Amino acid sequence: MTEAPAVLEAAGLGRRYRRTWALSDCTLSIPQGRVVALVGPNGAGKSTLLRIAAGLTPPTTGSLSLFGTNALNPTPSLKSRVGFLDQERPLYSSFRVSEILHFGQSSNPSWNMTVAHEHLDRLNISLRSRVSKLSGGQQAQVALTVCLAKEPELLLLDEPAAALDPVAREDLLRLLMRQVADSGSSVILSTHSLSDVAAICDYVVVLARSRVVLADDIEFVLESHRLISSLRGDATVLPDGAIAVDERNSARQTAALVRVELPLNETGWKIEQPTLEEIVMAYLRAGIASPLESDEVRFENRERT
Amino acid sequence: MTWTAWRRARSVVFAMAVVIVAVVAVLLLMGVHQQLVWSEYLRRPCRGGFPTGHLDYCERAVAQVSNASRYNTLIVFVVIALGPLFGVVLGVIAVAQEIERRTVRLSWTQSQSRQKWLASSFLVNIATLVVLFVPLCLVATWWNRVAHYAPRIRLNGFPITGFSILFMSIFAFVLVGTVGMFVRKSGWTFAVGFVVAIACIYAVEYYVRPDLAPTTFVKVGTSSVELGSASGFYGSNGVPPNAWEKSNGIALVGSRSAPSAATMNTLSRRLSDCYASPMGKEKNGDNDCIHKTNIEFFALYVPDSEYWTVQLREGSIYAGITLLLAGAGFLTVRRMLA
Incomplete structure (x- = not known):
C-alpha cells in the first residue's frame, strides 16, 4: 500500500x-x-x-x-x-x-x-x-x-x-x-x-x-522535551542527548528546556515533564530553528557572556 | 455566482431604476409639451418664422417654445451623466468594494475560479446596465427629435440619441471594475475611475468621432443665408440643416476637397488684398474680388445619413476598449492578493 x-x-x-x-x-x-x-x-x-x-x-x-x-x-x-x-x-x-x-x-x-x-x-x-x-x-x-x-x-x-x-x-x-x-x-x-x-x-x-x-x-513533542534545572555550579554541561531550546539563568539556578534524543542520566540536573504551553513558549522565546533541524544549536557550544 | 453578483448590487440597482424612471417621466412630459408648442410655431401662419401681419402671434408662439425649452440643457446634462455615473458606481460595487470589505476572501475560496467570479460579476452588471439604459436611450432619442434640441448627428445631439449612453455606461463600468483591482479602495476607485472615464469619453467625442464618418464637400453661397426649416433647425446655405458642419472656408474654384490651412491662408490674404484695392471698394467689389481671385466658399459636413454609421463605429470603439480592459482584468485577477 x-x-x-x-x-x-x-x-x-x-x-x-x-x-x-x-x-x-x-x-x-x-x-x-x-x-x-x-x-x-x-x-x-x-x-x-x-x-x-x-x-x-x-x-x-x-x-x-x-x-x-x-x-x-x-x-x-x-x-x-x-x-x-x-x-x-x-x-x-x-x-x-x-x-x-x-x-x-x-x-x-x-x-x-x-x-x-x-x-x-x-x-x-x-x-x-x-x-x-x-x-x-x-x-x-x-x-x-x-x-x-x-x-x-x-x-x-x-x-x-x-x-x-x-x-x-x-x-x-x-x-x-x-x-x-x-x-x-x-x-x-x-x-x-x-x-x-x-x-x-x-x-x-x-x-x-x-x-x-x-x-x-x-504527543511526541511532550515525550521528547524535558525541563531541567540545577543549582548554579552543580552542573555546567547539559546531559548527553539533550539539546537546549531555551535556557534561563539566575544567580542561584540554571534552568533549560531541552529536547532529548536519549534517556537522560541523572547528572546533577533536576528533570521534569514540561507542559505543552511551556514547550511552545520556550520555542517562541528562543525564536530559533528547531533543534531537530539544527544540530548546531547545542547548549555546550554556546558562548556564555 | 451570477445570483450573488446580482444580490450584491440589487438595492443600488433599484435606486438607479427609480432615478431612471423619474428621468424618463420628465423627458416624456417635457417632450409632449414641447412637441405641442413647436407644432404651434411651425404650422400656419408662422411656419417657423415671423410673417408680416402675424408678428405678435408668432412672437408669442416662439416665446412658448423658448419657455418650454429652458431646462433642456439641464436635462441633457443629467441624461448624459447618468450613463458614466451608474457605470462607475456598479464598477466600484463589483470589484473595489469586494476587495475593500475582504469579501473576495469568501468568494475566492469557494469551488470556482476567480475568472468565473469576475466574468459573472461583469456579465450581470452589464446586463443590468442594458436593462436600465435601453428604455432611457429610446425615450431620450424621441425627446431630442420632438423637442428640436439638436440634430442627432451633431456633437450636442449625438450623446443623448441612439445608444451612446449605454456604450458610455458599459465602458465606465468595466474601466472602473479593472481600476478597482489596482486601487482597491471604493472611494478612491470611484474618484479615479470617474475622472478617467469622463476624460476618455471626452477624448472620443472630440478627437475620435470627427473622423468616424466620411464628410461631404459642398460649395456654399458667398453669404450665409439662414433658411427656415420644417425640422426646426437652421443651416448654412448648401449644408443640410440636420447635418454636422465640421468646417468651412475658401478654396480655389473647382476644388473637390478642403485645401490645407496654409493654402487657405494664402487665398484669404489674396482676397483681403483685393478688398483693400480700388476694385474691391467699388460697387459689387466683393463679388468682383471673389471672381478675380478665382475662389469660392465651401463647407465640410457629415450628413444625417451617416448617423448610424457613426453610432456603430463609436460603439465598436467603446466595445474594443471595454474588451481590452476586461482582458487586463482577467489577467490581473489571477495573481491578485486578496
Missing part, C-alpha cells in the same frame, strides 16, 4: 511584502487526518501561510501542495476540497443568513444544506436574520457554517475563536470538533490560545520570526 500524500506540503515557502518577509523558508509536511495548531506571535506568518494555502495570496518563493496537487493556482476541484475561514470572517453584511447559504450552495457543487441548517438550528441563528444584525460570535458561526457545509477534506481556520466571548468560543470549538469527528477532515487552525491547542489539537506547528521552529505530533 502506498502512503497517503500529506494534506499540506510546503517547501521553501516565502512571502515578501515590499521589504518585509511575512513568511520565510517555510518547509512543512502535515499528515492527513490531524487537527493542527499553528502557533506564533503576531506577525509570525500564520495568516500568510493559511492564505497561501487557501490560494488567496501567491507566494514569493517556494512551492505548496495540498493532497499532492500544486496549490499555487488552485483549480475549482481542489478548492472544493478546502474550506477557509478568514481571520476577519468576511461575510456579505447586507445578506440574510439564508442568502449566505444560497451563496454557498450556488458556489459549491458539494454543498450540504442539511449540515448548514442543522448547525444554525443548533445555535439558534435564524435564517431570516441579516448578517449585519448578528453578534460577532454568531457571524463567526455563520462563516464557519459556510466552511463546514462545503464538506471539505481540509479546513483552514485563521484564529476562528478570536474576539469571541467564552461561551461563543466554546460553542465554536465544540461545533468544529464535532464536524471533524463526523467527517474525518484535516484541520489547520491558527490560534494564540495554548489551552485550545492542548484541548483540541494533535499536531503543533510553531512559527516565530516568519519561520517554522517546531512541527510535530503533540
Whole structure:
C-alpha cells in the first residue's frame, strides 16, 4: 500500500511584502487526518501561510501542495476540497443568513444544506436574520457554517475563536470538533490560545520570526522535551542527548528546556515533564530553528557572556 | 455566482431604476409639451418664422417654445451623466468594494475560479446596465427629435440619441471594475475611475468621432443665408440643416476637397488684398474680388445619413476598449492578493 500524500506540503515557502518577509523558508509536511495548531506571535506568518494555502495570496518563493496537487493556482476541484475561514470572517453584511447559504450552495457543487441548517438550528441563528444584525460570535458561526457545509477534506481556520466571548468560543470549538469527528477532515487552525491547542489539537506547528521552529505530533513533542534545572555550579554541561531550546539563568539556578534524543542520566540536573504551553513558549522565546533541524544549536557550544 | 453578483448590487440597482424612471417621466412630459408648442410655431401662419401681419402671434408662439425649452440643457446634462455615473458606481460595487470589505476572501475560496467570479460579476452588471439604459436611450432619442434640441448627428445631439449612453455606461463600468483591482479602495476607485472615464469619453467625442464618418464637400453661397426649416433647425446655405458642419472656408474654384490651412491662408490674404484695392471698394467689389481671385466658399459636413454609421463605429470603439480592459482584468485577477 502506498502512503497517503500529506494534506499540506510546503517547501521553501516565502512571502515578501515590499521589504518585509511575512513568511520565510517555510518547509512543512502535515499528515492527513490531524487537527493542527499553528502557533506564533503576531506577525509570525500564520495568516500568510493559511492564505497561501487557501490560494488567496501567491507566494514569493517556494512551492505548496495540498493532497499532492500544486496549490499555487488552485483549480475549482481542489478548492472544493478546502474550506477557509478568514481571520476577519468576511461575510456579505447586507445578506440574510439564508442568502449566505444560497451563496454557498450556488458556489459549491458539494454543498450540504442539511449540515448548514442543522448547525444554525443548533445555535439558534435564524435564517431570516441579516448578517449585519448578528453578534460577532454568531457571524463567526455563520462563516464557519459556510466552511463546514462545503464538506471539505481540509479546513483552514485563521484564529476562528478570536474576539469571541467564552461561551461563543466554546460553542465554536465544540461545533468544529464535532464536524471533524463526523467527517474525518484535516484541520489547520491558527490560534494564540495554548489551552485550545492542548484541548483540541494533535499536531503543533510553531512559527516565530516568519519561520517554522517546531512541527510535530503533540504527543511526541511532550515525550521528547524535558525541563531541567540545577543549582548554579552543580552542573555546567547539559546531559548527553539533550539539546537546549531555551535556557534561563539566575544567580542561584540554571534552568533549560531541552529536547532529548536519549534517556537522560541523572547528572546533577533536576528533570521534569514540561507542559505543552511551556514547550511552545520556550520555542517562541528562543525564536530559533528547531533543534531537530539544527544540530548546531547545542547548549555546550554556546558562548556564555 | 451570477445570483450573488446580482444580490450584491440589487438595492443600488433599484435606486438607479427609480432615478431612471423619474428621468424618463420628465423627458416624456417635457417632450409632449414641447412637441405641442413647436407644432404651434411651425404650422400656419408662422411656419417657423415671423410673417408680416402675424408678428405678435408668432412672437408669442416662439416665446412658448423658448419657455418650454429652458431646462433642456439641464436635462441633457443629467441624461448624459447618468450613463458614466451608474457605470462607475456598479464598477466600484463589483470589484473595489469586494476587495475593500475582504469579501473576495469568501468568494475566492469557494469551488470556482476567480475568472468565473469576475466574468459573472461583469456579465450581470452589464446586463443590468442594458436593462436600465435601453428604455432611457429610446425615450431620450424621441425627446431630442420632438423637442428640436439638436440634430442627432451633431456633437450636442449625438450623446443623448441612439445608444451612446449605454456604450458610455458599459465602458465606465468595466474601466472602473479593472481600476478597482489596482486601487482597491471604493472611494478612491470611484474618484479615479470617474475622472478617467469622463476624460476618455471626452477624448472620443472630440478627437475620435470627427473622423468616424466620411464628410461631404459642398460649395456654399458667398453669404450665409439662414433658411427656415420644417425640422426646426437652421443651416448654412448648401449644408443640410440636420447635418454636422465640421468646417468651412475658401478654396480655389473647382476644388473637390478642403485645401490645407496654409493654402487657405494664402487665398484669404489674396482676397483681403483685393478688398483693400480700388476694385474691391467699388460697387459689387466683393463679388468682383471673389471672381478675380478665382475662389469660392465651401463647407465640410457629415450628413444625417451617416448617423448610424457613426453610432456603430463609436460603439465598436467603446466595445474594443471595454474588451481590452476586461482582458487586463482577467489577467490581473489571477495573481491578485486578496
